[in-house]
Amino acid sequence: MASPPVRTSSRESVDALLVACAGGDPSSFTPVYDALGPVAYGASLGVLRDPDHAAEVTQEVMVEVWQTASRFDAARGSARTWVATLARRRAVDRVRSEQAHRDRDQRDTDLRTNEAERDVVVEDVERRLEGSAVRRCIEGLTPTQREAVVVAYYGGLTYREVAERLDKALPTVKSRIRDGLNRLRDCLEVGRG
Amino acid sequence: MADETTGTGTDGLAGDVWDLLPGYALGALDDADREAVERLLASDADARRALDEYRDVVAAFVVEAEPPAALRASVLAQVQDTAQLHGPTAEAASAPAASPAAPAAPPAAPASPAGPDPEQGSVVSAAGTAPSSGGAEVVDLASRRRRRWGTAVAAVAAAFAIAVPTTVAVQVSAERDRLREQAQVVSEMLADPDSSILRGAVQGGGEASVLVAGDDMLFRADDLPALDADQAYQLWVVEGDGSVSSAGLLATHDGQATSLVQGQHGVGMAVSVEPKSGSEQPTTAPIVVLGA
Numbered sequence: 001m002a003s004p005p006v007r008t009s010s011r012e013s014v015d016a017l018l019v020a021c022a023g024g025d026p027s028s029f030t031p032v033y034d035a036l037g038p039v040a041y042g043a044s045l046g047v048l049r050d051p052d053h054a055a056e057v058t059q060e061v062m063v064e065v066w067q068t069a070s071r072f073d074a075a076r077g078s079a080r081t082w083v084a085t086l087a088r089r090r091a092v093d094r095v096r097s098e099q100a101h102r103d104r105d106q107r108d109t110d111l112r113t114n115e116a117e118r119d120v121v122v123e124d125v126e127r128r129l130e131g132s133a134v135r136r137c138i139e140g141l142t143p144t145q146r147e148a149v150v151v152a153y154y155g156g157l158t159y160r161e162v163a164e165r166l167d168k169a170l171p172t173v174k175s176r177i178r179d180g181l182n183r184l185r186d187c188l189e190v191g192r193g
Numbered sequence: 194m195a196d197e198t199t200g201t202g203t204d205g206l207a208g209d210v211w212d213l214l215p216g217y218a219l220g221a222l223d224d225a226d227r228e229a230v231e232r233l234l235a236s237d238a239d240a241r242r243a244l245d246e247y248r249d250v251v252a253a254f255v256v257e258a259e260p261p262a263a264l265r266a267s268v269l270a271q272v273q274d275t276a277q278l279h280g281p282t283a284e285a286a287s288a289p290a291a292s293p294a295a296p297a298a299p300p301a302a303p304a305s306p307a308g309p310d311p312e313q314g315s316v317v318s319a320a321g322t323a324p325s326s327g328g329a330e331v332v333d334l335a336s337r338r339r340r341r342w343g344t345a346v347a348a349v350a351a352a353f354a355i356a357v358p359t360t361v362a363v364q365v366s367a368e369r370d371r372l373r374e375q376a377q378v379v380s381e382m383l384a385d386p387d388s389s390i391l392r393g394a395v396q397g398g399g400e401a402s403v404l405v406a407g408d409d410m411l412f413r414a415d416d417l418p419a420l421d422a423d424q425a426y427q428l429w430v431v432e433g434d435g436s437v438s439s440a441g442l443l444a445t446h447d448g449q450a451t452s453l454v455q456g457q458h459g460v461g462m463a464v465s466v467e468p469k470s471g472s473e474q475p476t477t478a479p480i481v482v483l484g485a
Contacts, residue, residue, distance in 0.1 A: 026273045033268055038257035045258055058260050059268055066272045070279055077245045077252075084252035085218075092220035134253040152221045153254050159221050174212060181215040184250045 011078050018079040022069035029066050037062055039080050040087040047091035047156040057094060061087045088156075095156040137187035145180035148173055214240065218247035375453055382406035391461065391483040399448060401481045403462045410454045412440075412462050414481075417448045420466060427467040428452055429475060430459035431484055437463065442471050460484055 014035045021028040040061045044054035065083055072082055129135040138146055152162050163173040210233045216222045217230045233240045382388055388406035395401050399416040412428055420426065426443040440457070443450040443464065454462075461484025465475045 023277065023279075026269075029272050030269060033265060033272075037260050037265065037268070039252075039255055041260035041264075042258040043252075043255045046255060051261070055261050055264055059264060059271070062268045063271050063275055067275055067278050069277060076241075077249055080255075081245075081249050081252040084255045085248050088251065089220055128256050129254070132253070132256065137253075152216075152219050153251070157221060158223050159216055159226075160223060162221065174216070177219070177221070178212050178215045181218070181247055181250050184253070185246050188250060188253055 011080070015072075015074045015079045018065070018069055018072050018082075019074065021066065022072070026066075032065065032069075033062055036065065036079060036083045039083045040065075043084045043087035044091045046154055047088060047095060053094065054091070057087060057090050061090055092156040133188060134184065137184050140187055141180050141183055145176050145183070148176040149180040149184070152177055211240065211243070214244050215247050218244060218251045378409065378453065378455065379404075379411060382409050382411060393481050393483050395464070396480040401462075401464060401483060403483045405459075405461075408456050408458055410457065410459060410462060412443075412450075412452045412454065414443070414445075414450045414464070415448060417443075417445055417450065419445075419448070423469050424466050425469045425471060426450065426464055427471050427475070428454075429463045429465065429479070430454060430457045431461040431463055431482065432458060433460050437475060439471065439473070442467075 017032050017035060021032050037058065041054055041058045044057040044061070045051065048054045048057065061083065064086060072079060129138065138150075141149065147166065148162060148168075151157060151165055152159070155161070155165070157165065159170060159173055159177070162177070163170045166173065168176075210229050213222060213226050213230050217227065222230065234244065382404060383406070385406040388404060390402055390404050392400065392402035395414065395417060398418045399414055401412070401414040403413070404411040410430070414426075417426065426445065428440040428443050429437040430440050431437050438457070440452065440454045440462070443452060461482065463475075463479040463482040463484075465477050465479045467476060
């Protein structure tokens, strides 16, 4: 491993790296990969849990980041958010298509295993987030908000699936997630003037 | 938690769609809900801003993790062989895509005076071979989304610099070439120091303007009222002696119409409401006359 990832870079410098690689030489992408590859991998792993699948998604996402670098708009959010969004979308798509596949093939057994596999323990999540800004903010949520947000986040589930998992009505789940994310937004001070 | 009421007022449905934005940021919506959100996003900048904030929240959950070491080499190798896509629009993604052949820059000489927009650079090709019109060449530009004309030539230039890349998303290459030729003509018109813009209100509603450069005229109208099914707007070139000749029927799109008329020795333009099939000569009083 030649160059270590630039995990400590400020937001601005990572954004600038991404902007600079648009219309640039492929070699200009190397620092972008080093700075944002861990974001793509972490986001994929959060949804997929499986390191091999997460690596495949990361490869697709990082090539997409290179191809579409000119579409990155720093006014709309950080490079980290952009890459995390792309990675999450692909990872969720993969969960969905696998699930559809599985549902078609072998309904009962696999579905049950699948559910067990993706069962999320809120405490585990909080441990993983140790030290990150979001940890403190998650603790500010009500237990029911926290549960709904965490299940939706880490399961890559639809509202409907979250409702089934938690055995709650769909509108209840919707409003818990909405209120939970609103609180997180305020706590994380995600405002934009 | 305070209720997230928005500018959507008492419209319960719109409020419901706003409530789906967090789910959209999480990728937790099913198809029908997702489409509803996308419709909202397409029309509402506040909703896009709110979504950006939710995305930041969702991204805050990401615990970064070092990808497998082998992945680095394999991504960087693939990047070597993958061309970048240009242009900020999502629609463009479906067009030229990942052909490893095309390098960064568009293969073109940017002869346009409209500024350094890189997309504008691709507006060339058939330069010089502008539509060889023997007489009235009426070209319809109206079928594409357009920006409003500004109050100055510079504003018009900017508008076309923006409008051209969006039309390039059109995948039929013949159509694209045609639009490029038109853009070239309009660029030349705008570069003409003697060009001028005439504008006026349309009787019954709307605004019209015409950019005149030499023998070329670019007509533009906005907010034209809808006509009865058996009627049409007809555009006329007004000549120095006061006579008029038809420049064709105006195709309107959401009350908008654009028409490029070349090689006419007119001093102005006029519009009248005519039967659907058009008239040889105006049969009604003009609803707008634009003249020097």
